[in-house]
Amino acid sequence: SNNRSHREDTIRNGAFLCDQDIVAQRTADAVRNLDLLERWGVNFRRDSTGLPLVSKAMSHSKPRVADAGDATAREVQKTLEEQCMRYGVVRRGDHLPLSLIHSNQTVHGITVADMINGRILSIQSKAVIIADEGFEGVLSHGSIGIGMDLALQAGLPLRNMEFMHTTPLGITDTNLILPDGLLSAGATLHEASGADLDLGDETHASICAAVAQANQAVIDARHLGDNSDWWAGVFRMVKQRTGIDMSKQTVAIEVRPSLSIGGIAIDEHGRAVNGAWSRWFTGLYAAGDAACSGFHGVSVMPGNQLLDAIGGGLAAGEHAGEWVKSRNLSGSNVAQEEEDRANADFSAMCGTQDDAVIRVGSVATKLRDASRQALLGARDAASLSHSIEDLEALSVTAESIHLDQHSLIANTNLVEISRIQAGIRLVRAATQSALAREESRGSHQRSDYPEQIEDLLHHTTVDQTGATSTLGLRKGSTGNWVLPPQ
Template sequence: MEAWDIIVIGDGPAALRSAAQSAKHGAKTLLISSSALGGGDNSALDGLAAPIQEMNNRGHREDTIKSGYFLCDQDIVASKTSSAIDEMNHLEKSGVVFSRDSKGLPSTHKGIGHNSPRLVDAGDASIRDIQQVLEEQCMKHGVVRRSDQLPVMLVETNQKVDGIVTLDMINGQFVAIQTKALIIADGGFEGLFQGTSIGFGMDLALQAGMPLRGMEFIAKTPLGVANSKLTISSSILGYGASLCNASGDALSADTMTDLCEVVLESGPAVLDGRDMGDNKTWWSSVFRTVKSATGVDMNKFTIGLENRVNQTIGGIPTDEHGRAVVGSWARWFTGLYAAGDSACSGLNGAGTLPGNRLLDSLSGGNNAGTHAAQWVKTQSFANTENIVNMLQSCVDNHHITGDQESAETVRRIGSINSKLLDIATKFTSGPNSAEELSNYLAELSTAAEVAQTIHLDQTSLVANTNLVAKYRMQAGIRLLTCSIRSSLARNESRGVHKRADFKDENPELIHHITVDNEGNVGTLALRKGQKDNWVLAPQ
């Protein structure tokens, strides 16, 4: 059986940052991805928020707390925003070429919800360039990376990590891997609302008994390109593009959440990039992609937009070190860490601030990788017998329904995915009442039962994309169920969470809500600043 000090699940900025840091500090590190390597994620879409033109991080942390509608963990906000410039410097020294101002310094612009210019980016190359330099850091520090490894079980004993079981899609077999620490960093579940992929790690933790936090908060952007799956970075608005209604009137708001409401009320919105001048060179790839997907030339015409889910805020609750906490801040699911969109770190509360998503991935990955590497030095591998038993359980319980006799009598993946997307769309389309939320849960329960009898055309375990889609769909059902249960427990409207039967904020609900796989609802106290004082008191 293979044994590694640290296993990282994922292949985006959070996972790569975690893996590179853990290996840099001496840990034997394995990074696995359920798909091909290099795909990354969209956490760098809006660039990085860093107060490089400010005296300190005070403005950044206060804008973050306000955009989070006072449900952020304020000491963690202070810590992460203070690390933003270091994270930017790390990227720049590693090779990311940020757009520059006339003095040759990284150019900053004022994003939605920011009261000062502090967004830095590389135009539409941000995702690609940041992914590339972080991959190079992993290679530099000796991280072993493997593709097509589907994580199917987190093996634990009394909430202490023993290892994981994966499905090796290359060789077509289940594999048990022992580890001292596991870092989950393969993203959130926003793809569920777009009919695309989601991360598996969050669901692994959920099935292992880990309650998830903040699952009711699902953020949107008004920059989804209509009639396509394209989403444009909000950073383009800092380069001269404008967001308008159909009459050409400019649309603006103090937060991204409020801007989505403005767009919804104003009717169809458009993006006008015709007057960007020389700044178009930083967004030439977006112009080409939009034209290819829609036929619209953004040099000559406006492009239609729509509100679209782009980030799930909830996830595995973590502390300042990236450790997964259970029930209270003092209780750790020993050996389990999370970073990026897989984690609910406390940086984002009930809403998001552009540029903080990447900051959370980088800072969270750095913290998790560094702490895990130091922690595993004093640990030994544990409970090998349990891992062997769980591997055998996966092998024994695995069954593919693919015989010809059943092909006409059982459901296929497409039909359940369509139902899942329909429920997800209704859930995020507007304020929901308790009755509506309960109906969604009933529909999901039925979908979960039907999903057990899914017919797969592929019966081999080698490169079985049907099987991956089935696992993803079942994970999506569990995560969406968690999200709706969490929404049902939050009897208020706050930030991106809207209830039709509780339209106002409730000051008694200034705490986090957790939900486990059995439907048990709990709470987690909000963290204040140093010495238990508010950084910014709730208003």
């Protein structure tokens, strides 16, 4: 099918801060990737003809989003795990990544903590693909991806860290977020009094604005009809956590951040871009939420997160698979040095402390509060500078977190400390990037620069020292705009 409307919807939703060749490629491959998942076994909802049922979601101008109700993520995860087993992919979920092994802007492998055998290892490789989570978990004591922090510490600048995707479907007074698909299934938004919310053109921005401006917005999912069976898991979870039966009651909702957009800048092959499109951090790739592919711009349309993860993962895997055929393993001396350094760092953490003991929980709470101050709402230069100072002080504190367990075997305390320290560095990078972007665009709002400035229609990059720079937007594959900025 023609992907023109999908790509144009995506570019508009991203406030034109998208790399348009990436948008064109991802949307052109959407039907093929949907077909691939279906043939592998994902059980999508069906229409009366037996084809996958597509629905119209926020910011989509026509029905095009297919799902499996609240089981979409679970179905896709299960199916991809089955493919890993089919092709003999070895998965090491018990290895904690510690650092990238690199020299001269080239990656040679990774150091890890083996939590089954209780030792630190250096693993040499010809290429590394970072494909874990984003860092939105800093705002809610959630999970924090380590991958993009590994790249940041290796000297790679991160892109567009100042942007966070928001959802209008956060359940008030909880950390629960309802899936966007509920609205496509027939759920409606109202004031608590029952009055309908004015959703405008039903784009993501207009729906978020309507919910934010309401006295108390609620979602009504009592009349989903046959669709309700597909969302039984969400209904059950909400009742367990809040006591509210969504089949009989409305639920109070609010706008809140749900996904980090920034990350490792990549090109169309998933290669990690090192400050300019012509420079590759050789051997390093990224995909998924750890990557910033340029597909989303300032906001993520429903369905596009999964589409980007699949398309980006495919591109990175295919290119890396071909590229390593002509490469040899390298950097054995560097690998040994990194392993020795990691062992020394762990030994230092296990040493005795003369000062007051600092626990990971207290630092995690301080990180959450500092992140909300730095990343949410309308900010100005003074507040951002103050947040950077707070985060730098918190970073020093985090280096002194007490390690309760001195064995590497099943050391979840070390995992949590690593995530908290990574989260602090990533939030600091996001704040520095926000300070550099002197305009308001999407979720990035500056009270001292309230207007959107077209001269700033470019990507922002920030490195581990806090130095910021810019990266130009990519046009279509022909060198022309797919959709000219408006």
